[in-house]
Amino acid sequence: MELVVGASNTTMRSLLGKLGGLLAQEYALMSGVRGDVQYINDELASMQAFLRDLSTAPDRHDNRLKDWMKQIRDMGYDIEDCIDDFAHRIPRDPSSDFKCLFIRTRFYELRTWWPRRNIASKIAELKVRAQQIGKRRRRYGVDNPINLNNGPLVRAVTYEIAEHQLTGHQLIVTKEPVGVTADMKKLEDWLDLDKPVEMCDKERIVLSIAGFGGVGKTTIAMALYQNARDKFDCRASVTVSQNYDQGAVLRMILKQVKPHESDPNIEGRSHSELMEELKTYLAEKRYLLLIDDIWSAQTWENIRKCLPHNDKKGSRVIVTTRFQAVGSAACSRRAEINFLHSVDFLSDEESKKLFDQSVSESNNNIGSEKELPPEDVWKICRGLPLAIVTMAGIVASNPRKSIKDWKEACNSLFPELMPSLTLDGVTRILDYCYNDLPADLRTCSLYLSIFPKGSKISRKRFTRRLIAEGFVSEKQGLSDEEVAETYFNQLIKRKIIRPVEHSSNGKIKSFQVHDMVLEYIVSKSSEENFITVVGGHWLVPMPTNKIRRLSVQSSGSEHGNSTKHMNLSQVRSLTMFRSLDQLHFHSFNNGILQVLDLEGCKGLKEKHLNDMCRMLVLKYLSLRQTDISKIPSKIAKLEYLETLDLRETNVTELPKSAGQLKRIINIFGGNKSSRKGLKLPQEVLSCFASLHL
DSSP: OOOOOHHHHHHHHHHHHHHHHHHHOTTTSOTTHHHHHHHHHHHHHHHHHHHHHHHTOOSOOOHHHHHHHHHHHHHHHHHHHHHHHHHTTSOOOGGGOOTTHHHHHHHHHHHTHHHHHHHHHHHHHHHHHHHHHHHHHHHTTOOOOOOOTTSTTOOOOOOOHHHHHHHTOOOOOOOOOTTOHHHHHHHHHHHTTTSOGGGSOSSOEEEEEEOSTTSSHHHHHHHHHHHHGGGSSEEEEEEOOSSOOHHHHHHHHHHHHSTTOOOTTGGGOOHHHHHHHHHHHHTTSOEEEEEEEEOOHHHHHHHHTTSOSOOOSOOEEEEEESOHHHHHHHHSTTTTTOEEEEOOOOOHHHHHHHHHHHHHHHTTTOOTTSOOOOTHHHHTTTTOHHHHHHHHHHHHHOTTOOHHHHHHHHHHHOOSOOSSOOHHHHHHHHHHHHHTSOHHHHHHHHHGGGSOTTOOEEHHHHHHHHHHTTOOOOBTTBOHHHHHHHHHHHHHHTTSSEEEEEOTTSOEEEEEOOHHHHHHHHHHHHHTTSOEEESOSSOOOOOSSOOSEEEEOOOSTTTTTTTTTSOOTTOOEEEEOSBOTTOOGGGSOTTTOOEEEOTTOBOOOHHHHHHHTTOTTOOEEEOTTSOOOOOOGGGGGOTTOOEEEOTTSSOOBOOGGGGGOTTOOEEEOOBTTTTBOOBOOHHHHTTOSSOBO
16 A cells, blocks of 8 residues: 555544544633534544544555645644634633633633634634535545455554553564574674784785675674774774765764763864864774665775775774675775675575575464465575564464465566566565555655654654654553554564664664665655655655754755755654754744754754744653753743753753743753752652653
């Protein structure tokens, strides 16, 4: 199915709740408006049912249906903006206070006349718009989706407490990549891991690992890097990709090779200054660099020029690329000592081993006695590890599917004979995996496009943000935190994300998304206008309509002004990576911005903090790893704030006015490097009823 419906369905459900709340406010609406709101509420309820049918329809949809779907989504966003924008401008109605009720009611009506008149006008316009969308559907013959009760995507999805408790604790076991034992031995010999430093080749040597996307290049390279890192004076691992910022790459390398030499001015350095600093520092070091996913020979040449010309310490550089020509170019200068290694597809034996291992991991090594799917499932993957692991996740998540069902699924994926797996074939498999997800999990998977390629993502940061965005709610006896954890565990089980670190209690601490999976998710997210990515690793077309969630992933000279000509007045969620220099908060609508995540950003100043205190409906605020040292007393204005993250900052105390944050649930503080905690005044502590410390 080409149409993305998970995010839209979740948005519609949230919107219906807000409309119901608006109808429940007896005095909030002007005379005659209540009928319009009720009409919009009923119309959207029918549209939500339509969306649910779309999510279970196995047929592919035409452009007319996709465009109509887009109109529903955009109207839903505009209605939600309207409600949120006016909600904080209309104070609580006086119906709960019966003392002098008549006088209070009249005073309330006069005081709120203007905002209520505004919302009445907008609601009237939105009602007409809803009517036009319905008429347009009939005029252009948009058909209802065919819902087949025995379709492969139709199933009752339940998240039981037992499953939540079972999958909540998973130990991460580091395994050697399947099927590359001989390759690893050859490449480790190339790195001279077992030889003393004085016996190693004194020249810097480049290893190029080339192969089809998803074949395991990065897995092999990272295994080599981890095994060899302690043999070198310094090391760094960076991801480049199709769309990259060279200044950002150099800064990332410098921060890793000089981990104990913090430079507060590194963000403001020019490219030439960064290049000279890196050359000078590495000139007398034996270093190991991993440059992952280079897309062009010119990109490698630009990076090579930033490294010392003469290396007599025996340094090593590992390069991965999807293109043989690029791999050859990286090795061309010293072909007699440089090495080009091509990663091939797995054999049938290795493929089956990886498939069985992946299914077992997803099932937590339980249920091995169940009937296994036919060989067609892993054989259609043609030895591509990414495809094998992805299909294994689907198999583990569909234990009741029969062998006949799996054969039909394989035939529908690849009806033609295919000697090898192409990029189109990988996309088909990822499509099948995505369409197999329940609507809520589709939304969670789309939300992964917030984060840059190659980044280690905190599990708690991800789940708390899902809650703040309204994508998670209590169900079946589970709290919203437990439901978010369950969704996360489902993404792990389905191999959409993979764990990389765990805490001492056995729970996953951080995870990553495979490059090709993330590329697919970013594309889907862009298609639905769910998240707009600026300065990411891939060339994504800028949206022609309103931006709802914005992720700014680069701030170098090449991408710094990417938001300059964008309309940011409808942004509800903003995530910044690196510097704030090119972003102006006055471009945003303070009445609807709910999530602001500035973790690790540089350039945060007092004026930015004052701007944040005007974001009246903000629910999630992360200033972690920023340079701030004081929180203004105006933070008390953020009456909807639920999560405040101040870890690894210089903030040591909250102002007394923070006691007015009645909805706060999570406050995080303290700095490990300075060994200072966050002090909460006694009068503040006594005001927090539901605080999680």
